[in-house]
Amino acid sequence: MIAWMEQHGTVLQLLISFATLLVWIFYAQLLFQSYRRARRPKIVINQLLDHAQTARFLISNMSQEAIHIETVLLCIDSGNDRVCQVITDAEPGEGSDARNEDGEHHGTDGSRALSERLDDFTLQGPLPPGKCIELGSANRLLARVRRQIARTSDDNEQKFPGRDRDCRIEIIVIGVYSSEKGVIGASRAFVYDREFRLRPEEIKTTQHTGFFARREMGRLHSQYI
Template sequence: MFEWISQHSSTLQVFTSLGTLFIWLFYAQLLYSNYKRDTRPRVLINKGVGGDDLDSPCLICNMSKEPIFLQCLVVELETSEGVFYAPATDSDEGLDKEENRSSLGDRTRQGPLHGGSCIEVKNFRQLINRAAAAGNLSVGSGLPQDRDVEFLTLRLTVISIYGPEDHPFGAARSFSLDWTNEDRDELKIQPMSLDTERLTSKKDKEQVSKWLWEYI
């Protein structure tokens, strides 16, 4: 046995070196994957308590390791009359009122959001109202007043800056809007995906930059 090892020592040394190299490559890949996961921004957009009701709050959670700076929220309402966009970063209250100047958090959702923390933006009824108003649609309590108009989907895009990165990134989630009954007196809202989508394509990044220039 020892004689065979001695005779083939050079070959065994080559295989040992290759095995060691593969092990180091495996651990290097593992470390890189963990590093990439820890430094990648992750934002969740979710529907809070309230079931299918439009009065459910819209929640934005920062699941990244580092804080993010929330720059802009954009609401996209798809209807039978077209698609309409509106910013939803600031509150609906007038900024010229003296009482509104006392609390920045009541006036805008723009600002830092630490890792693992969550904020409530608005309820979905308010978001629908804002986007519908941008499209000059007649709306009341989140419902179309014209029976020929259908509200189809609601999409919310969060545009943020992640601490270690220089460029803004976007995250979006879409929700379906369906009538709860034949009387058409209430809409239910349901997420259309299990997770929030990270906007990484070139087209998405161009749209994010366009919204920043338009709404900031």
């Protein structure tokens, strides 16, 4: 055995060196994947507080660094038509300090409006890691989209789904992450049935961080900016 090893020592040394190289490549790949996973942006869109039309939507930043939110879209798909509206900024009089617990609006004078914080009126801005922001209730967001459609279209009833059919609601968040070039995004779809019940279409939020996905997010951002 010893004589055979001495005779084939060069070949054995090459095999051992090659096996060692494979082990190092394997561990380097694990470290690289762990690093990329830690640096990869992740936005979570959740539905909370029941499945009724009063359910609320939450956007959470589960990344290692802050994400600057640029645009938030609400898209409604009834099968025949698909309409998207920007819900990044609050409508006039819709700031959190201008509404009581029942959602009723109260008038605000100029001095009070100036004193209110900017994040009461817009979702745009940096979202720190581990933090979240609330979009609002489903019925309020749908009512807002209906009003926006009514202001811009004469065919409101065809574009906005009626009560006799289910519709698909998709929330799209477009933002900027420090380690990524261009914009990134996340989306999650919900089914809003004719009984006013809301449920997620998929179990998790779709992350749009790949090359082609970022290009699509950039196109949407340019279209609705």
